[in-house]
Amino acid sequence: MTSPTVEDYLKQIWMLREGLGRDRIPMGELARSLSVSPGTVTTMVKSISEAGLADYVPRLGVGLSFEGETVALRMVRRHRLVECFLVEVLGMDWAEVHAEAEVLEHAVSETVVERMAALMGHPAHDPHGNPIPAPDGSMAGAGSLQPLSECAPGSSAVVARVRQQPREVLDFLSDCGLKPGSGIEVVTRNPASRILEVRGGDGKSFGLSLETAASVDVVVGG
Amino acid sequence: MTSPTVEDYLKQIWMLREGLGRDRIPMGELARSLSVSPGTVTTMVKSISEAGLADYVPRLGVGLSFEGETVALRMVRRHRLVECFLVEVLGMDWAEVHAEAEVLEHAVSETVVERMAALMGHPAHDPHGNPIPAPDGSMAGAGSLQPLSECAPGSSAVVARVRQQPREVLDFLSDCGLKPGSGIEVVTRNPASRILEVRGGDGKSFGLSLETAASVDVVVGG
DNA sequence: GAGTTTATTTTGAATAATCAAAAAACATAA
DNA sequence: TTATGTTTTTTGATTATTCAAAATAAACTC
Numbered sequence: 001m002t003s004p005t006v007e008d009y010l011k012q013i014w015m016l017r018e019g020l021g022r023d024r025i026p027m028g029e030l031a032r033s034l035s036v037s038p039g040t041v042t043t044m045v046k047s048i049s050e051a052g053l054a055d056y057v058p059r060l061g062v063g064l065s066f067e068g069e070t071v072a073l074r075m076v077r078r079h080r081l082v083e084c085f086l087v088e089v090l091g092m093d094w095a096e097v098h099a100e101a102e103v104l105e106h107a108v109s110e111t112v113v114e115r116m117a118a119l120m121g122h123p124a125h126d127p128h129g130n131p132i133p134a135p136d137g138s139m140a141g142a143g144s145l146q147p148l149s150e151c152a153p154g155s156s157a158v159v160a161r162v163r164q165q166p167r168e169v170l171d172f173l174s175d176c177g178l179k180p181g182s183g184i185e186v187v188t189r190n191p192a193s194r195i196l197e198v199r200g201g202d203g204k205s206f207g208l209s210l211e212t213a214a215s216v217d218v219v220v221g222g
Numbered sequence: 223m224t225s226p227t228v229e230d231y232l233k234q235i236w237m238l239r240e241g242l243g244r245d246r247i248p249m250g251e252l253a254r255s256l257s258v259s260p261g262t263v264t265t266m267v268k269s270i271s272e273a274g275l276a277d278y279v280p281r282l283g284v285g286l287s288f289e290g291e292t293v294a295l296r297m298v299r300r301h302r303l304v305e306c307f308l309v310e311v312l313g314m315d316w317a318e319v320h321a322e323a324e325v326l327e328h329a330v331s332e333t334v335v336e337r338m339a340a341l342m343g344h345p346a347h348d349p350h351g352n353p354i355p356a357p358d359g360s361m362a363g364a365g366s367l368q369p370l371s372e373c374a375p376g377s378s379a380v381v382a383r384v385r386q387q388p389r390e391v392l393d394f395l396s397d398c399g400l401k402p403g404s405g406i407e408v409v410t411r412n413p414a415s416r417i418l419e420v421r422g423g424d425g426k427s428f429g430l431s432l433e434t435a436a437s438v439d440v441v442v443g444g
Numbered sequence: 445g446a447g448t449t450t451a452t453t454t455t456g457a458a459t460a461a462t463c464a465a466a467a468a469a470c471a472t473a474a
Numbered sequence: 475t476t477a478t479g480t481t482t483t484t485t486g487a488t489t490a491t492t493c494a495a496a497a498t499a500a501a502c503t504c
Contacts, residue, residue: 107325
């Protein structure tokens, strides 16, 4: 029925809508994030729409139909559960699991994902802190998260989520101990140099760009 | 580089050579076991041969080149390790894992398979009793196995291997407790009705066709 | 508003994998 | 050796996915 390619398109549309808060995704955006040419996306999106999975309006962009969103959510669930699995059961590195999951999500059957989920006690978040949709597609609300980039100096917080980043950025954050669950404290925040200085749980402090910090969500506390 | 399809062709050629003891596999045979039309196989095998992975002789059949065999063995290793994993770690049923592994073998990376292997303590056999090739392609010799169909009445044996069977046959054998590792005893053997009567470890006895028994290998002992 | 830039769509073409059906080669039997 | 049957190969087509480059549309600038 839905090919891996179609699954990828639907998932990506869903992710972009989620991430950018927009309803319709322009072709160029999709093309870039799927690493295919714009022409390919136009063609593909049109055919996905004709199949009733998406809702394409020429020159405006593409959204998801109810069925399309169902498929997308199934893929997101799979992706995130597989990531959990690779980290928790196979002990793989936080930063390397994304690429693996990108492939595996199309290969694991319903049975297999659900058994993985059960084995891990049905986790609610993946290793990056992203919520895992339930089998019926429902998803826990994000709670009161706030971008790390907007935290005032002196405030302490717990990392809730680290958005998709280039591999080396994730490795760096990992080295600094900045992962979902870790407690941190903002030391200084310099909007001019666009650098945020943060102290990790181990007491060591490090700097990171406000841009990077913007893709880290935290719960401010204490 | 090698597509899942090519991987399947190579693995299947390897399996048929192994199973039938022949060196070259005729097109019809391959077509049947891959569930594609004969014409497709001819075309495909020719192109795989041109790529240097197989050795195709028109009207005689196809064999594997050294590189082709390397790829095939890698796939066999993956397949069998994934089967182990599904049974041992995810607790899936003996009989249902083959189909899953058929898909997953193309999706797991080197890293992932090797971590699975390590997690299970590098098993030497899959749940059906088939030997798992080492990463370098070497494989433990079969030992002194003998088809169950040729065991004399009264002899007792340990099941070493159950060859690929239709799902319902595997389910039946599983119900009877006839799996790799189980001890059994041959009660009667009737070449006329082509039925073998076997007593399982639980003391219950059951009949199975000599044909089915031929695909069960055992180690005869005391 | 005329010209330029950017985004999107269309067009024409390529590749991988497949099929059905016709043709060819080989095998078997009478 | 002629007829019959079986395998294999060839041929012609189809589907899904992709690309590059040309054409078009919209947005932006001056």
